[in-house]
Amino acid sequence: MFGKIASEALGLSDIGRVISPENYNKVEADDYIKHETGEKIFFLIKSKTDEYCFTNFALLHLDGNTALSKKRLLKRYEYINADIRNVLLETAGTIDLDVELKFRIHSTDFSIDVHKEHIEQLKDIYKALTEISLLMEAEQRDLQTVEKSLSHVVNSLARQSGEGANIATQARELYGFYHDTLSDAMSQAYRKDYSSVFETFIKN
Numbered sequence: 001m002f003g004k005i006a007s008e009a010l011g012l013s014d015i016g017r018v019i020s021p022e023n024y025n026k027v028e029a030d031d032y033i034k035h036e037t038g039e040k041i042f043f044l045i046k047s048k049t050d051e052y053c054f055t056n057f058a059l060l061h062l063d064g065n066t067a068l069s070k071k072r073l074l075k076r077y078e079y080i081n082a083d084i085r086n087v088l089l090e091t092a093g094t095i096d097l098d099v100e101l102k103f104r105i106h107s108t109d110f111s112i113d114v115h116k117e118h119i120e121q122l123k124d125i126y127k128a129l130t131e132i133s134l135l136m137e138a139e140q141r142d143l144q145t146v147e148k149s150l151s152h153v154v155n156s157l158a159r160q161s162g163e164g165a166n167i168a169t170q171a172r173e174l175y176g177f178y179h180d181t182l183s184d185a186m187s188q189a190y191r192k193d194y195s196s197v198f199e200t201f202i203k204n
Helices: 002-009 021-026 028-032 116-159 164-189 195-201
Strands: 041-046 050-055 058-063 073-078 084-090 098-105 108-115
Touching: 021 028, 021 041, 028 041, 028 050, 028 058, 041 116, 041 195, 050 108, 084 116, 098 116, 108 116, 116 195
Parallel strands: none
Antiparallel strands: 041 050, 050 058, 058 073, 084 098, 098 108
C-alpha cells in the first residue's frame, strides 16, 4: 500500500501508454463507442487511472481521479460542439520518463503524460489534433463570412423600393438562397466526422 501511495505522490503511477488497435476491444472505453453509428477509435492512451480515447466523432475521457479508487467518470467531448485549441507536445528531457500532450477542448484543458517510448505515436496524434484545430478555425471564419455577406444582401433588398408583389417574390427567392447557402456553410463549420484527418496522420 505504501509503495502505491509513494508512487502516486511522485507522479510515477499514472504515465500513460499508447494502446495498439488490436487491443482496443480490451479497454473500458470501447464499451462506450457508438459503433452503431459508425464511430471508430483512432487513438487511445491508457494509464492506471485514465483512458483517453480519440474517435472520429469525439474524445472520450474515462477519469479515474486516483489510482487508489476504482470509480470512473466518463466524459464525452463531441467535436461538433467543442473546438480544439492550444495543441502542444512537450518532449522529454534526458532523465524524464514521459512526454506531455496538451490541448484545450471547449473550456477544458488536458495535459496527458505518456511514456517517452511512445513519442513517435504522440507525434501522429499531435499532427491530427493540430490539423483538426486549423480546420475548425478556418470553417468558423468561412461561416462568419457567409453570414455577413448574406446579411448585407438582405439589408440591401430591404432598402429597395418597388411593387409589393415584386419585393415579396424577391424576398421568397432570397430566403431560399439564404437558407441553402447558410445550411451548406454550417455543415462545414460544424463537422461531425473527422475520419479523414485521423486516417491521414495516425499510423499506429
